[in-house]
Amino acid sequence: MRKLKYIRPSYYTDFTCIAGECEDNCCMGWFVDLDDRTYRKYQKIRHPELTPIIQQTVRRNEQCDAPEINYATVRLTKQQNCAFLDDHRLCRIQAAYGESYLSNVCSLYPRIINQVNGRIEMSLSASCPEALRKYLFLEDGIVFEEGVAAMRLPIITYDVFQRAPKYAGTPVADLKLIREVSNDILSDRDLSFAERLFVLGDYLWQARKDPRRKKMIMPSKTVFSELWKSDFVRMAFQNLDVDKQIVSKRYRKWHFHARDFYEHASKDALKSAEKLFSDYFNHHVYVFENYFVNLSFRNLFPFTEVDDIFDAYCLFVMRYGMMAYDLIGNVGSGVILDQSSLIEYFQSFSKAIEHHQHFFQSFVLQLQSERLNNWKYISRL
Numbered sequence: 001m002r003k004l005k006y007i008r009p010s011y012y013t014d015f016t017c018i019a020g021e022c023e024d025n026c027c028m029g030w031f032v033d034l035d036d037r038t039y040r041k042y043q044k045i046r047h048p049e050l051t052p053i054i055q056q057t058v059r060r061n062e063q064c065d066a067p068e069i070n071y072a073t074v075r076l077t078k079q080q081n082c083a084f085l086d087d088h089r090l091c092r093i094q095a096a097y098g099e100s101y102l103s104n105v106c107s108l109y110p111r112i113i114n115q116v117n118g119r120i121e122m123s124l125s126a127s128c129p130e131a132l133r134k135y136l137f138l139e140d141g142i143v144f145e146e147g148v149a150a151m152r153l154p155i156i157t158y159d160v161f162q163r164a165p166k167y168a169g170t171p172v173a174d175l176k177l178i179r180e181v182s183n184d185i186l187s188d189r190d191l192s193f194a195e196r197l198f199v200l201g202d203y204l205w206q207a208r209k210d211p212r213r214k215k216m217i218m219p220s221k222t223v224f225s226e227l228w229k230s231d232f233v234r235m236a237f238q239n240l241d242v243d244k245q246i247v248s249k250r251y252r253k254w255h256f257h258a259r260d261f262y263e264h265a266s267k268d269a270l271k272s273a274e275k276l277f278s279d280y281f282n283h284h285v286y287v288f289e290n291y292f293v294n295l296s297f298r299n300l301f302p303f304t305e306v307d308d309i310f311d312a313y314c315l316f317v318m319r320y321g322m323m324a325y326d327l328i329g330n331v332g333s334g335v336i337l338d339q340s341s342l343i344e345y346f347q348s349f350s351k352a353i354e355h356h357q358h359f360f361q362s363f364v365l366q367l368q369s370e371r372l373n374n375w376k377y378i379s380r381l
């Protein structure tokens with residue numbers, strides 16, 4: 001155990017996994033990664049029920065790039081579940097041998113731990129519905145708390161030290177400042193969420209050259225109002241290919257519902273759906289704010305996913321546009337926006353998108369090849 005400085009959102013300690021009561025399940029539709037120690041433990045298990053499952057489904061991962069995370073994988077069942085789940089969707093390994101037999105990924109999820117400039121940053125992933133319930137509807141926004149605690153060094157997802165010589169002369173050398181300004185813009189309640197997104201783009205485009213830039217642009221009230229029906233969002237959905245690539249029934253239901261609506265909607269129906277969407281989110285400004293502030297903190301935005309900070313911003317705009325497309329389409333066909341429906345939507349979107357193996361890279365490559373990852377193009381969407 002070491003004494004470590006940490007920062008975490010205050011909701012962090014409220015989370016407990018609800019296991020069999022969960023409406024989704026973290027093992028559903030994903031590869032289940034095993035670290036090297038857990039893999040070796042499983043090879044030694046002699047159990048009438050578990051040994052055959054281990055022999056049939058646990059395989060070494062040829063693409064392993066971090067043995068403490070993805071040394072091996074558990075093949076999913078036809079229903080896209082982890083093979084170790086029982087009929088009550090509880091983990092048979094945990095039931096037979098206790099929590100110490102869970103892999104690093106299984107025992108940590110949905111917690112995400114990063115280390116930035118030597119300080120531990122803890123957060124929860126929106127892909128877990130119970131985690132999302134802890135923060136999506138916090139009316140006062142996400143509050144962070146700092147401290148020092150004795151802890152065993154956990155599995156770190158991102159570990160960055162901005163003063164490392166390799167970052168000299170790159171935006172990473174100003175990581176702390178750029179993250180603080182980005183968080184302030186995303187949390188600015190004087191602006192609608194679309195306006196904040198616009199101001200953020202203007203800042204990050206300039207921040208590649210001068211992160212200390214003070215002047216902020218004043219956006220017009222209509223910024224990004226057409227984003228959801230733009231070619232940019234259409235390209236993103238084509239790239240994601242929900243029909244073939246997304247197995248989550250929860251997300252597919254929302255997306256196909258929206259598509260059905262757009263196929264038959266009159267101009268008036270579209271207008272009224274757009275109005276219902278903007279009325280709801282202008283009244284509940286904290287919903288998109290909480291989702292993106294949390295995402296930004298857990299992903300070290302704009303320093304992960306892709307190499308360039310403005311490309312990372314394009315992925316934020318993409319997410320907002322895709323969400324607006326799905327939600328406007330659903331509102332138009334009669335879905336009521338409330339806490340329960342939005343937890344389902346935001347969680348299923350997050351699970352479909354955030355853990356996709358190559359979608360972000362592939363979309364950014366497309367933007368780069370068509371020369372669309374620039375502020376002139378994005379600011380006109």
Ligand code: SF4
Pocket residue numbers: 016017018019020022023024025026027109110127128129130131
């Ligand atoms: S998704 Fe979250 S609440 Fe559901 S089983 Fe996984 S960790 Fe538990």
